[in-house]
Amino acid sequence: MSNDIYMEFILENYRNPKNYGVMDNPTVKKSGANPLCGDDITIYLKIENGKIQDIRFTGKGCAISQASASILTEMVKGKDLEYVKSLGENDLLSALGIELSPARLKCALLSYKVLKDALSGF
Amino acid sequence: MDVNKIREDFPILKRKINGKRAVYLDSTATSQKPRAVIDAIVNYYENFNANVHRGIYRLSEEATDLYEKSRENIGRFIGARSDSIVFVRNTTEALNLISYSYGRFLNEGDEILTTIMEHHSNIVPWQFLGRKGVKLVFTDINEDGTLNIDDFINKIGKRTKIVTVTHVSNVLGTINDVRELSKIAHDHGAIFIVDGAQSVPHMPVDVEKIGADFLAFSGHKMLGPMGIGVLYGKRDLLESMDPFMGGGEMISEVHTYGSTWADVPLKFEAGTPNVEGAVGLSAAVDYLRSIGMEEVRNHEKGLVSYSLERLGEINEINIYGPRDPEKRGGVISFNFRNIRSERISEHLRKEGIMIHPHDVATILDMDSVMVRSGHHCAQPLMERLNIPASSRASFYIYNDRDDVDSLFDALKKVRGVLKI
Ligand SMILES: Cc1ncc(COP(=O)(O)O)c(C=O)c1O
Numbered sequence: 085m086s087n088d089i090y091m092e093f094i095l096e097n098y099r100n101p102k103n104y105g106v107m108d109n110p111t112v113k114k115s116g117a118n119p120l121c122g123d124d125i126t127i128y129l130k131i132e133n134g135k136i137q138d139i140r141f142t143g144k145g146c147a148i149s150q151a152s153a154s155i156l157t158e159m160v161k162g163k164d165l166e167y168v169k170s171l172g173e174n175d176l177l178s179a180l181g182i183e184l185s186p187a188r189l190k191c192a193l194l195s196y197k198v199l200k201d202a203l204s205g206f
Numbered sequence: 207m208d209v210n211k212i213r214e215d216f217p218i219l220k221r222k223i224n225g226k227r228a229v230y231l232d233s234t235a236t237s238q239k240p241r242a243v244i245d246a247i248v249n250y251y252e253n254f255n256a257n258v259h260r261g262i263y264r265l266s267e268e269a270t271d272l273y274e275k276s277r278e279n280i281g282r283f284i285g286a287r288s289d290s291i292v293f294v295r296n297t298t299e300a301l302n303l304i305s306y307s308y309g310r311f312l313n314e315g316d317e318i319l320t321t322i323m324e325h326h327s328n329i330v331p332w333q334f335l336g337r338k339g340v341k342l343v344f345t346d347i348n349e350d351g352t353l354n355i356d357d358f359i360n361k362i363g364k365r366t367k368i369v370t371v372t373h374v375s376n377v378l379g380t381i382n383d384v385r386e387l388s389k390i391a392h393d394h395g396a397i398f399i400v401d402g403a404q405s406v407p408h409m410p411v412d413v414e415k416i417g418a419d420f421l422a423f424s425g426h427k428m429l430g431p432m433g434i435g436v437l438y439g440k441r442d443l444l445e446s447m448d449p450f451m452g453g454g455e456m457i458s459e460v461h462t463y464g465s466t467w468a469d470v471p472l473k474f475e476a477g478t479p480n481v482e483g484a485v486g487l488s489a490a491v492d493y494l495r496s497i498g499m500e501e502v503r504n505h506e507k508g509l510v511s512y513s514l515e516r517l518g519e520i521n522e523i524n525i526y527g528p529r530d531p532e533k534r535g536g537v538i539s540f541n542f543r544n545i546r547s548e549r550i551s552e553h554l555r556k557e558g559i560m561i562h563p564h565d566v567a568t569i570l571d572m573d574s575v576m577v578r579s580g581h582h583c584a585q586p587l588m589e590r591l592n593i594p595a596s597s598r599a600s601f602y603i604y605n606d607r608d609d610v611d612s613l614f615d616a617l618k619k620v621r622g623v624l625k626i
Binding site (some may be wrong): 089090092095098099100101104119120121122123124144145146147149150180187188 | 417547563566568569581595
């Protein structure tokens with residue numbers, strides 16, 4: 085775990101987020117916000133044959149919340165629902181690879197919460 | 207005003223953070239405490255501690271005397287008699303007390319007029335009265351962050367029973383012309399409440415001059431300890447109101463099935479009070495008085511002018527609130543907006559991104575520059591400004607131009623750290 089929360093991997097995902105943008109006709113669309121920070125994220129999913137065929141997100145927020153959303157979408161794209169549902173918070177946090185203060189943890193986990201919420205009916 | 211000498215009085219400011227001088231720019235949230243306040247609290251516990259208004263013995267009498275002298279001293283600071291000073295925990299509790307105890311006089315269809323720049327503590331307690339059909343009405347602001355007086359005049363009417371306004375906005379820094387608003391409120395038969403959380407610590411405030419029926423403020427924002435605050439109220443209003451909480455201290459007589467109340471202000475002080483807090487706040491008032499509130503105000507005005515100038519040098523920084531230091535307290539909220547760096551992906555560049563205040567605060571903290579980031583307990587105002595959050599720097603007597611320069615230097619690094 086790095087204590088430089090603005091290391092290149094995070095910044096790259098912040099400045100050039102993967103899977104960013106709106107999706108037409110998603111299977112599910114879910115939004116969530118972190119009112120304390122004013123972060124918000126919307127996740128769009130295309131689910132077919134028990135798989136996440138495609139995923140996109142839009143949102144605004146700090147570098148950590150945006151980078152985390154980008155990294156999460158890469159982790160789950162094309163993966164089986166079973167696998168995605170088995171992912172825990174720590175899987176995302178270790179993928180981020182940075183040491184986070186409690187306040188920043190909320191930023192990092194916003195996209196995870198929204199994704200779990202989106203998948204709750206599947 | 208000799209800031210270096212003042213800084214000597216604040217033990218915490220000697221602390222180094224990450225090996226650097228601490229640049230504390232969050233006095234709007236809470237102020238630091240001078241040695242005199244810390245000593246007054248220690249002295250109270252070492253020499254005078256006993257429960258007040260109860261004991262017949264010497265120590266209790268002395269503690270009671272200290273508590274009541276503190277009330278008198280704090281009252282004098284705002285031009286009020288001690289019997290109109292109610293000790294509470296903070297501004298929030300003071301406003302809740304009014305909402306609860308005075309709110310009983312309001313009926314369905316009555317209106318409370320406030321402003322869009324209020325702290326949540328001057329919004330939520332009034333929303334409680336919505337349950338009985340009392341309507342909350344918000345006055346808008348002008349583009350420069352000052353209050354829209356035309357809108358205020360349009361919205362006040364014969365249904366308006368309470369007008370409640372912040373003296374100084376904790377986000378925009380706007381100083382409201384409370385004297386004028388008080389006249390308009392009284393012309394319409396409404397009572398006038400002032401949230402003084404950001405004015406009493408920073409400028410001369412006299413309850414008579416500003417025409418306040420109630421004034422609420424917090425000790426911890428004016429060099430005093432946490433957990434002590436003040437509700438000033440006109441004596442006849444306080445007398446007409448029922449107690450806020452019941453218990454010891456606030457009664458005259460208690461019988462099995464009924465009780466009578468103590469006189470104002472004790473009627474509103476149920477239970478063992480925060481004597482330490484009152485004594486500490488009284489010491490804080492003495493300290494501020496020794497500097498002079500005009501001096502405090504002028505010092506902050508100077509710092510605000512200087513920071514408006516310096517922050518103005520950074521193109522992508524957007525500052526909220528009035529540009530005229532005469533109309534602004536020692537508060538500056540800002541955002542990095544519309545960043546269209548080549549380094550960000552095209553779809554983000556099109557909209558222009560805002561660097562989130564949390565990232566700004568984190569990066570400033572690397573240089574031990576402490577600012578606030580978030581919605582500052584003023585979400586309706588954030589919505590009105592159409593921003594999710596902002597960064598905020600605020601000043602007090604221990605800040606100087608070096609602090610503003612440190613802020614400026616750290617802000618210049620933000621885009622570099624994010625490589626944006
Ligand atoms: C304008 C204003 N009103 C009320 C409050 C609430 O003060 P407290 O938390 O001490 O009750 C604050 C504190 O931030 C404030 O700035």
